[in-house]
Amino acid sequence: MEIAYTVQPRPDxxxxxxxxxxxxxxxxxxxxxxxxxxxxxxxxxxxxxxxxPHGWLSVPLGTLNTLLLAASAVTTLLAWAACKARRFxxxxxxxxxxxxxxxxxxxxxxxxxxDKWLHYEVQLKDGRIADGHLVRARTTAETVVLHGRYVADxxxxxxxxxxxxxxxxxxxPRDQIVRMQNYAPRHNTFMAIYFALTGLHGLHVxxxxxxxxxxxxxxxxxxxxxxxxFTNRVEVxxxxxxFVDLVWIFLFPVLYLT
Amino acid sequence: xxxxxxxxxHLKHAEHSEAPGGFWRTYVFxxxxxxxxxxxxxxxxCFLLLGFFLILTMRWQIAHPxxxxxxVGWFLEKVLGSPASKGVMSPDLYNMFGAMHGxxxxxxxxxxxxxxxxxxxxxxxxxxxxxxxxxxxxxxxYQLYFLGGVVMLASFLIPGxxxxxxxxxxxxxxxxxxxxxxxxxxxxxxxxxxxxxxGSVNIITTIVQLRAPGMTWMxxxxxxxxxxxxxxxxxxxxxxxxxxxxLQLMDKVAGTSFFLPTGLAVGGATxxxxxGGSPLLWQHLFWFLAHPEVYVLILPAxxxxxxxxxxxxxxxxxxxRTMVYAVLTLGFLSFLVWAHHMYLTGMGTRIxxxxxxxxxxxxxxxxxxxxxxxxxxxxxxIRINTPMLFALAFLPMFGIGGLTGLPLGFAASDIQLxxxxxxxGHFHYVxxxxxxxxxxxxxxxxxxxxxxxRMNEFWGRVHFWCSxxxxxxxxxxxxxxxxxxxxxxxxxxxxxxxxxxxxxxEGTLSxxxxxxxxxxxxxxxxLGLAQIPFIVNLFRSIWRGEPVRDxxxxxxxxxxxxxxxxxxxxxxxxxxxVHRWAYAYGPRADGxxxxxxxxxxxxxxxxxxxx
Ligand code: HEM
Ligand SMILES: [Cu+2]
Numbered sequence: 001m002e003i004a005y006t007v008q009p010r011p012d013x014x015x016x017x018x019x020x021x022x023x024x025x026x027x028x029x030x031x032x033x034x035x036x037x038x039x040x041x042x043x044x045x046x047x048x049x050x051x052x053p054h055g056w057l058s059v060p061l062g063t064l065n066t067l068l069l070a071a072s073a074v075t076t077l078l079a080w081a082a083c084k085a086r087r088f089x090x091x092x093x094x095x096x097x098x099x100x101x102x103x104x105x106x107x108x109x110x111x112x113x114x115d116k117w118l119h120y121e122v123q124l125k126d127g128r129i130a131d132g133h134l135v136r137a138r139t140t141a142e143t144v145v146l147h148g149r150y151v152a153d154x155x156x157x158x159x160x161x162x163x164x165x166x167x168x169x170x171x172x173p174r175d176q177i178v179r180m181q182n183y184a185p186r187h188n189t190f191m192a193i194y195f196a197l198t199g200l201h202g203l204h205v206x207x208x209x210x211x212x213x214x215x216x217x218x219x220x221x222x223x224x225x226x227x228x229x230f231t232n233r234v235e236v237x238x239x240x241x242x243f244v245d246l247v248w249i250f251l252f253p254v255l256y257l258t
Numbered sequence: 259x260x261x262x263x264x265x266x267x268h269l270k271h272a273e274h275s276e277a278p279g280g281f282w283r284t285y286v287f288x289x290x291x292x293x294x295x296x297x298x299x300x301x302x303x304c305f306l307l308l309g310f311f312l313i314l315t316m317r318w319q320i321a322h323p324x325x326x327x328x329x330v331g332w333f334l335e336k337v338l339g340s341p342a343s344k345g346v347m348s349p350d351l352y353n354m355f356g357a358m359h360g361x362x363x364x365x366x367x368x369x370x371x372x373x374x375x376x377x378x379x380x381x382x383x384x385x386x387x388x389x390x391x392x393x394x395x396x397x398x399x400y401q402l403y404f405l406g407g408v409v410m411l412a413s414f415l416i417p418g419x420x421x422x423x424x425x426x427x428x429x430x431x432x433x434x435x436x437x438x439x440x441x442x443x444x445x446x447x448x449x450x451x452x453x454x455x456x457g458s459v460n461i462i463t464t465i466v467q468l469r470a471p472g473m474t475w476m477x478x479x480x481x482x483x484x485x486x487x488x489x490x491x492x493x494x495x496x497x498x499x500x501x502x503x504x505l506q507l508m509d510k511v512a513g514t515s516f517f518l519p520t521g522l523a524v525g526g527a528t529x530x531x532x533x534g535g536s537p538l539l540w541q542h543l544f545w546f547l548a549h550p551e552v553y554v555l556i557l558p559a560x561x562x563x564x565x566x567x568x569x570x571x572x573x574x575x576x577x578x579r580t581m582v583y584a585v586l587t588l589g590f591l592s593f594l595v596w597a598h599h600m601y602l603t604g605m606g607t608r609i610x611x612x613x614x615x616x617x618x619x620x621x622x623x624x625x626x627x628x629x630x631x632x633x634x635x636x637x638x639x640i641r642i643n644t645p646m647l648f649a650l651a652f653l654p655m656f657g658i659g660g661l662t663g664l665p666l667g668f669a670a671s672d673i674q675l676x677x678x679x680x681x682x683g684h685f686h687y688v689x690x691x692x693x694x695x696x697x698x699x700x701x702x703x704x705x706x707x708x709x710x711x712r713m714n715e716f717w718g719r720v721h722f723w724c725s726x727x728x729x730x731x732x733x734x735x736x737x738x739x740x741x742x743x744x745x746x747x748x749x750x751x752x753x754x755x756x757x758x759x760x761x762x763x764e765g766t767l768s769x770x771x772x773x774x775x776x777x778x779x780x781x782x783x784x785l786g787l788a789q790i791p792f793i794v795n796l797f798r799s800i801w802r803g804e805p806v807r808d809x810x811x812x813x814x815x816x817x818x819x820x821x822x823x824x825x826x827x828x829x830x831x832x833x834x835x836v837h838r839w840a841y842a843y844g845p846r847a848d849g850x851x852x853x854x855x856x857x858x859x860x861x862x863x864x865x866x867x868x869x
Contacts, residue, residue, distance in 0.1 A: 001388055001828040005467050017391045017467050024459045028497045035498030035543055039505060039516065042539045048520070051534060186513035189534040193516070196508060 055161030295379030320751030360425025386470025429517030484561030559696035571638025644718030659688030680740025711803030
């Protein structure tokens with residue numbers, strides 16, 4: 001039993017099934033990220049004055065990641081074009097590049113996550129706050145060692161865009177600590193929505209890469225049987241990838257630049 | 259004109275021609291839309307029964323607070339342990355059952371039955387396709403749904419039990435309850451949402467891509483339109499709830515504060531959280547889904563009723579085009595009314611005004627749909643049979659449900675009625691004697707296509723009249739209780755607000771109002787008993803029902819009746835083509851009173867037909 005229009009487009013609608021399916025799926029994805037973006041707007045607008053942080057994320061790294069994804073969008077398109085031109089070797093090359101670019105993106109994202117995870121805010125008994133990165137090698141049962149600075153008020157930490165005093169090594173006896181918390185999602189609403197948005201986006205990137213890896217590797221056998229069907233698969237996976245890129249184009253300014 | 263009958267003898271043939279793979283591939287991991295539809299249907303009917311059982315024990319507790327639940331009390335204690343010690347339903351257990359009743363009924367029973375079962379089974383048949391566009395995805399949708407159901411059920415058995423914060427799961431309450439029930443609920447919901455998303459992508463693609471030659475948009479049966487719009491609602495409204503679910507899950511397990519405000523105190527102590535979140539945000543995201551969701555509950559039902567009605571009045575549906583435009587409008591507007599569930603949250607009068615306006619506007623297409631169906635009856639030569647009885651009863655029941663929604667749509671009157679039993683009455687009229695009646699109608703009507711046999715007419719009518727009587731006996735008194743100010747979600751059924759506790763105090767509940775609880779209990783028991791004839795009839799008729807002599811026993815025009823009975827894998831013996839709209843009913847020169855969609859013009863002897 002054959003289902004109609006799995007490969008050839010239906011004349012009056014102009015699409016084949018999987019393409020329409022993907023567009024519909026992307027519509028739901030728009031609503032998914034739309035929901036999260038509205039949550040971001042809602043939380044930020046409702047935040048009490050002097051609680052929303054700025055400049056906590058590394059703009060150079062964010063920019064680099066933006067460029068990587070933008071480049072991968074181009075290579076994806078070229079991979080599809082190569083299929084259309086029936087050039088299997090070029091397809092392999094371009095999709096391979098996409099895979100590499102996407103993997104580097106995830107690597108950088110992972111580095112940024114790790115940076116936040118090792119970043120601590122420590123409330124001391126004398127009222128001061130120590131803020132900095134944990135120096136793991138020197139931290140013991142008695143003392144915590146951070147590379148950072150002391151501030152008198154939490155609010156001084158809110159704006160990361162301004163240059164502040166030099167960072168130095170802070171040795172803090174554990175018995176002086178009231179509360180110690182890293183920049184994990186629970187740190188504040190900004191970190192929470194940052195991890196939620198980029199985490200979900202990262203999962204999408206990962207999903208896209210898995211599909212691409214399949215098409216690049218074992219899935220490419222279909223090429224030799226039915227090149228047109230295979231080209232369709234590349235196109236549909238590419239649509240998804242472009243959407244994932246697009247989400248990042250919104251995430252970057254919203255989280256890194258404002 | 260009659261197609262040669264391919265009833266039953268063909269059955270053996272069908273099994274034979276089924277893809278090799280035996281029992282598992284044919285019945286459990288099947289990719290055939292009909293098998294998947296039946297899987298959805300049977301699973302959803304089980305959940306419907308379970309949801310009813312939960313509410314029945316709750317109604318006992320409401321009517322007789324603190325008394326051991328008769329008959330099943332020992333069982334509850336055995337399975338659930340301390341929350342049901344000595345067979346008495348504790349307030350915690352009441353909350354669990356309440357939350358799970360709503361969740362099960364909406365997400366595991368009605369939607370899977372209306373969309374998963376009826377949609378899956380009928381849409382490809384009605385549009386002349388041989389299957390859904392993505393058969394394997396279809397199988398996955400069912401499996402995810404099943405898994406979601408298992409997670410929900412499992413949550414009853416974990417320490418602390420199931421979710422307790424209502425099917426609406428408002429934060430902070432849902433987040434701060436220290437047990438894991440809510441976590442299970444969220445994981446279950448994420449599975450169910452994913453299942454719905456895949457299902458709706460599949461349904462929409464199927465309708466757009468796989469319509470048979472000649473099946474233009476305005477020739478689609480109304481049922482297909484209703485399913486199309488319902489699928490769009492699922493597709494676009496569910497993701498924000500998925501987002502909200504992910505955020506609430508993070509609040510629960512990662513310690514974030516998306517929905518937890520600064521300074522939140524739990525049990526008298528300030529919670530150890532960062533704060534800065536917004537409880538209102540949850541409600542917005544939830545109702546952005548949940549209002550469209552109520553239309554997902556009703557639209558397939560309207561579709562079923564439209565098909566059965568037109569078949570049994572033997573004349574064209576009145577205002578088919580109008581109905582199509584109305585249902586499209588309804589689908590669109592249903593995204594703009596969600597905050598009418600939130601008038602009392604303090605979101606502000608300006609926002610209230612907007613949502614009052616849209617809510618009143620959306621009742622216009624609803625009224626149009628109902629009116630078209632009602633006017634269709636005029637001048638018809640009506641055949642009365644069990645499906646038709648249920649379809650007819652749907653009209654006034656849905657009418658009551660819709661009309662009682664209007665006072666809720668205005669903030670001024672909703673302030674009085676919000677969170678009272680009036681609201682319970684309102685939406686149950688729409689969903690229970692409304693949607694569920696339509697689903698019953700559909701089961702009686704399409705049963706012969708699935709099995710080649712009819713369900714018993716006599717017991718069908720017993721089922722109908724008893725259900726009609728008891729449904730109204732259960733829900734009508736709730737309006738009175740609501741007007742009297744009786745709140746929903748009280749495990750003692752309002753006893754602590756009795757006039758006896760505080761004599762002479764304004765607004766306390768009279769003995770009459772509280773007495774209705776006991777009366778509703780017995781009506782609910784009666785409603786349960788009234789389902790026995792149905793269940794017996796359903797299963798008995800599979801093997802013992804009166805065989806149909808014809809592939810088209812109801813003399814219907816639509817394509818699903820132009821298949822062998824039951825339809826084999828691949829559905830049609832020859833690819834069908836479509837020559838007219840779905841409602842070519844009415845007396846004809848050759849003595850018949852209908853003209854199937856698939857009969858070509860050339861096969862007719864120059865008679866005028868509508869197209
Ligand atoms: C067409 C006219 C309708 C109007 C104007 C309307 C209006 C409303 C309003 C304003 C509420 C909120 C009441 C409150 O909480 O204070 C409500 C609740 C509800 N309505 Fe409707 N409604 C209509 C039709 C429907 C339909 C067709 C369905 C479902 C099939 C439905 C299902 C529900 C449900 C489930 C709730 C309660 C949700 C909850 O709080 O748990 N309504 N309705
Ligand atoms: Cu609503």
